[in-house]
Amino acid sequence: MLALAFAIAGCSTWTKDESPLYIGVAAPKQYQMRVVHLQLEKPGERSWWYPVGSVSCCWIGEFGPRRVGGGEMSPFPSLIALHWFSFAEQKFYFSLIRVPEGLQDQMRKPAAHSYPDGTTGMRPRSSLVLGLAPGGQVVMWMMSQRSNAVEVMRVSATEVEGDPADFASATASYLEEHGDYLEEHGLQLDKW
Numbered sequence: 001m002l003a004l005a006f007a008i009a010g011c012s013t014w015t016k017d018e019s020p021l022y023i024g025v026a027a028p029k030q031y032q033m034r035v036v037h038l039q040l041e042k043p044g045e046r047s048w049w050y051p052v053g054s055v056s057c058c059w060i061g062e063f064g065p066r067r068v069g070g071g072e073m074s075p076f077p078s079l080i081a082l083h084w085f086s087f088a089e090q091k092f093y094f095s096l097i098r099v100p101e102g103l104q105d106q107m108r109k110p111a112a113h114s115y116p117d118g119t120t121g122m123r124p125r126s127s128l129v130l131g132l133a134p135g136g137q138v139v140m141w142m143m144s145q146r147s148n149a150v151e152v153m154r155v156s157a158t159e160v161e162g163d164p165a166d167f168a169s170a171t172a173s174y175l176e177e178h179g180d181y182l183e184e185h186g187l188q189l190d191k192w
Contacts, residue, residue, distance in 0.1 A: 021076060021107055023128045024067020025055050028192070030181045032056035032174050033132045034085040034167055036092070038070060040077035054170065055132065059192075065129045065141050065149050073128065076104040082157070084132055085167055087174040088182055092162030093136040097155055103128075103142070111148045125150065133192035 023040065027033040035052035052069030059065060080097040110122035123144045131139040136157035143149035164171065175182075 019108070019124060019126065021073045021104065021124075021126050021128065022067065022070060023050070023073050023077075023080070023130070024070035025052050025082075026058055026065045026067060026129050026131045027055040028059040028133060029057055030088075030178045030185070031134050031187075032087045032178070034087065034170065035069065035082065035132075036085060036162075037081065037083040039081040040073060041079040041081075042075045042077050043079070045075050059131055059133075065131055065143065065146060067127050067129045080130070082130065082132070082138065083160070085162065085164070086132075086134060086136075087167070087171055088134055088178075088187060090164040090171070091136075092160050093132075093157035094160045095136070095138050095155055095157035097130075097138065097140070097153075100153060103152065106152075107142045111144060113144050114147060128152075131192075134187040135189040135192070137192045139192065 025035055025038065032054055034054050037049060038052050039047065039049045041047040050069060050071045055068045057066065057068065078099055080099060082095045082097070083092070085092050107126065107128065108124045111125050112120060113123040114120050125142040125144050125148060127143050129141045129143065131141065133139065136159060138155045138157055140152040141149045142152055
């Protein structure tokens with residue numbers, strides 16, 4: 001009987017440790033970004049990338065932060081490389097992020113979570129969201145939903161070479177939709 005209890009306890013611990021963790025990208029609504037490359041690496045184990053594409057939602061607010069694109073982090077990475085284009089600025093940025101030690105354990109700790117039926121419970125913060133803001137600011141959150149998002153860190157990206165003409169058509173669409181907002185509010189580099 002005791003052996004069966006240990007076997008069950010061992011399985012439940014294993015299941016908890018194996019629950020998937022995810023990564024994605026967000027951007028402020030009026031400041032669309034095009035993620036050129038999102039690369040994750042666990043040195044000595046695996047290096048992989050996820051297609052993300054254009055991101056125009058969601059930062060802090062009614063729907064944010066919320067991850068777009070990305071995928072599962074398996075194994076949990078030590079390094080994250082991001083290369084993106086900012087439509088509002090017509091600039092390319094790059095950031096190599098060293099994931100804080102212990103972050104995986106922090107994400108697995110249960111946090112208060114509200115369900116659509118009005119009930120509440122505890123769930124791990126299984127999503128890592130990388131927010132890209134004008135000026136090359138990157139904000140990292142861990143969360144299971146926007147109401148329990150916790151800011152993990154902020155880093156500044158480096159402006160890198162690139163040809164904005166590569167995104168001329170997408171820029172024209174972006175300016176058609178958000179050009180008036182940019183004229184009125186500018187880049188608001190200190191808002192993030």
